[in-house]
Amino acid sequence: MKKVFAIALGIVTAIGGFLDAGTVATSGEAGAKYGFGLIWAVILATIEIILLVEMVGRFTAVSQKTYADAIREKFGFKFYLFPLASELIAESLLLAAELGGVAIALSLLTGISWHYLFPVAALLVLVLVWSASFDIIENGPALLGLVTLSFLVGVILLGPPKLTLLQTLWKPPVQQGQFADYLYLVAAILGSTISPYLLYFYSSGAIEEHWSGKSLLLNRVTAIVGMGFGSIGSLALLILSAIVLRPLNMQAGTLGEIGLALAKPLGIVGSYLFAVALFATCLGAALEVTLAVSYNVAQGFGWEWGQNQNPVQTARYYTFMIVFLLIAVIIGLTGTDPLQLALFASTVIALFLPISLSPFLFIMNDPAYLKDKTNGWFDNTAIILILLIAFAVAIVSIPLEIITGGG
Amino acid sequence: MQSIRKRQVHGLQMNKTGFSLAILLALLMWTLAGCQFTQSPFALAVSSAGAEFAAAATTLSYVHSGKISTQYAQGSFVNYRSQLDGFDRQLPSQQGAPGRASIEQLLALYKVAIRAVDDPCLEASCNWQAQVAALNRASQAFLKAGGS
Numbered sequence: 001m002k003k004v005f006a007i008a009l010g011i012v013t014a015i016g017g018f019l020d021a022g023t024v025a026t027s028g029e030a031g032a033k034y035g036f037g038l039i040w041a042v043i044l045a046t047i048e049i050i051l052l053v054e055m056v057g058r059f060t061a062v063s064q065k066t067y068a069d070a071i072r073e074k075f076g077f078k079f080y081l082f083p084l085a086s087e088l089i090a091e092s093l094l095l096a097a098e099l100g101g102v103a104i105a106l107s108l109l110t111g112i113s114w115h116y117l118f119p120v121a122a123l124l125v126l127v128l129v130w131s132a133s134f135d136i137i138e139n140g141p142a143l144l145g146l147v148t149l150s151f152l153v154g155v156i157l158l159g160p161p162k163l164t165l166l167q168t169l170w171k172p173p174v175q176q177g178q179f180a181d182y183l184y185l186v187a188a189i190l191g192s193t194i195s196p197y198l199l200y201f202y203s204s205g206a207i208e209e210h211w212s213g214k215s216l217l218l219n220r221v222t223a224i225v226g227m228g229f230g231s232i233g234s235l236a237l238l239i240l241s242a243i244v245l246r247p248l249n250m251q252a253g254t255l256g257e258i259g260l261a262l263a264k265p266l267g268i269v270g271s272y273l274f275a276v277a278l279f280a281t282c283l284g285a286a287l288e289v290t291l292a293v294s295y296n297v298a299q300g301f302g303w304e305w306g307q308n309q310n311p312v313q314t315a316r317y318y319t320f321m322i323v324f325l326l327i328a329v330i331i332g333l334t335g336t337d338p339l340q341l342a343l344f345a346s347t348v349i350a351l352f353l354p355i356s357l358s359p360f361l362f363i364m365n366d367p368a369y370l371k372d373k374t375n376g377w378f379d380n381t382a383i384i385l386i387l388l389i390a391f392a393v394a395i396v397s398i399p400l401e402i403i404t405g406g407g
Numbered sequence: 408m409q410s411i412r413k414r415q416v417h418g419l420q421m422n423k424t425g426f427s428l429a430i431l432l433a434l435l436m437w438t439l440a441g442c443q444f445t446q447s448p449f450a451l452a453v454s455s456a457g458a459e460f461a462a463a464a465t466t467l468s469y470v471h472s473g474k475i476s477t478q479y480a481q482g483s484f485v486n487y488r489s490q491l492d493g494f495d496r497q498l499p500s501q502q503g504a505p506g507r508a509s510i511e512q513l514l515a516l517y518k519v520a521i522r523a524v525d526d527p528c529l530e531a532s533c534n535w536q537a538q539v540a541a542l543n544r545a546s547q548a549f550l551k552a553g554g555s
Contacts, residue, residue: 104482104486107482108478108479108482108483109479109482110478110482111477111479111480112482113482113485114482114485114486115485177446177554179445180445181445248461249457249458249461249546249550249555250458250465251455251458253458253490254459254462254486254487254490256482256483257462257465257483259475260462260465260466260474263469263475268474268475268476271469271474271475271479335489337489337490
């Protein structure tokens with residue numbers, strides 16, 4: 001019974017925790033600009049994240065080591081600094097975007113400018129990471145994030161899409177001069193879904209929850225069912241934007257606009273549900289990013305770490321957490337729109353994916369860590385292919401977007 | 408001595424590889440830009456301004472039809488203002504901008520529409536329909552100028 005409960009909780013939290021500022025921003029903008037023309041990218045990213053989450057859970061359960069530990073052990077400290085540096089750059093941008101997402105959600109509920117609410121969001125995250133246990137941080141916002149299922153209700157209430165919109169599924173409406181923007185969104189979708197912070201968070205969480213070889217079933221079911229169903233929120237938001245915002249000539253350039261897509265079928269309740277969903281998903285992601293990067297640094301430098309430990313015993317871990325939050329607050333205080341920041345952070349993550357995840361492939365094929373549970377050829381081929389696609393679209397689209405002032 | 412020389416040769420080869428990659432990337436960017444893979448900065452700017460005006464019009468209509476709360480609209484308009492702030496100063500100097508007459512026409516529509524964005528009529532007592540009409544006019548003109 002306990003096992004069934006753990007599996008159910010794992011699935012539910014994976015569904016509720018799937019979305020964040022990056023996935024909301026990319027799904028909303030993708031649907032509004034290109035109809036169903038980027039659904040393939042969401043599906044591709046979902047397959048990749050299912051594979052990666054299953055792998056990292058399997059790795060930790062069998063080896064009893066975290067991902068950061070393994071990189072340092074197998075490749076040495078100097079090499080470890082490369083993925084760490086890429087993580088710090090990309091995730092500090094992402095954390096600023098998540099805090100901005102929380103601030104915008106509060107702004108949509110209260111009417112107060114998000115600029116004033118940004119420090120409040122940062123303070124809320126600081127209080128939670130300082131005082132809450134791992135279970136609360138992992139499960140609390142994710143359970144609240146289940147309101148994202150209202151996106152699916154919205155799609156059902158709107159009824160079937162028009163044939164012209166359906167055709168964009170295989171014939172994306174990319175006009176002359178828009179191809180760079182289309183590629184930029186592909187990179188952002190892949191980067192927002194396949195965030196390497198998830199691997200650090202998931203493997204550290206598995207240690208915090210004392211996973212063992214017996215947890216492999218829980219891991220596999222959570223990864224496949226949880227992440228698979230989790231992507232429904234992302235797809236539903238894309239479809240809502242395509243059906244509602246695109247005919248109104250909106251491009252989902254701000255987070256609040258995306259909520260209008262849910263307000264059409266559900267009325268004022270829909271707008272509240274969107275604001276709550278945005279709050280829960282961005283808060284959950286902000287907590288996870290803060291913890292994941294702090295775990296990574298503490299494990300890499302050999303410090304004491306753990307959310308269930310006393311802050312006095314893990315002083316360096318908690319100090320780094322505060323410094324990391326401060327960096328994100330400074331980025332956020334520049335006033336850059338959270339949606340644009342989320343898109344940019346997601347594309348930067350896509351660019352860095354080969355640096356972040358290549359060591360993981362080597363580790364997943366090492367029997368010294370995984371005994372007879374190493375990767376098969378399908379896992380390896382799928383991961384390499386999707387990483388290459390993400391890197392290629394990011395390296396082509398980022399400079400073009402910067403040159404033209406888009407993005 | 409030999410190892411130093413080897414390192415120098417290796418360093419030189421690495422530099423050459425890096426240089427070749429940079430050239431290749433620059434050529435790729437140039438080709439893609441030449442192939443109309445990107446819009447001009449002017450087209451991009453007016454398209455996104457047009458889309459923001461459309462969003463503002465929809466927000467205003469939704470708040471008066473009870474689909475969203477006044478707070479939701481207030482929070483949204485803060486973002487629209489941020490997106491459109493300083494647009495009139497940047498527009499004439501954007502690369503790919505058309506003649507002066509077209510720019511002035513767009514700016515005239517912008518001036519009326521931005522007033523609605525800065526001070527949206529969220530109460531039933533004022534003439535919100537006129538604001539929605541001004542926002543829609545600006546949106547259509549900007550999207551057309553951007554080639555959408």
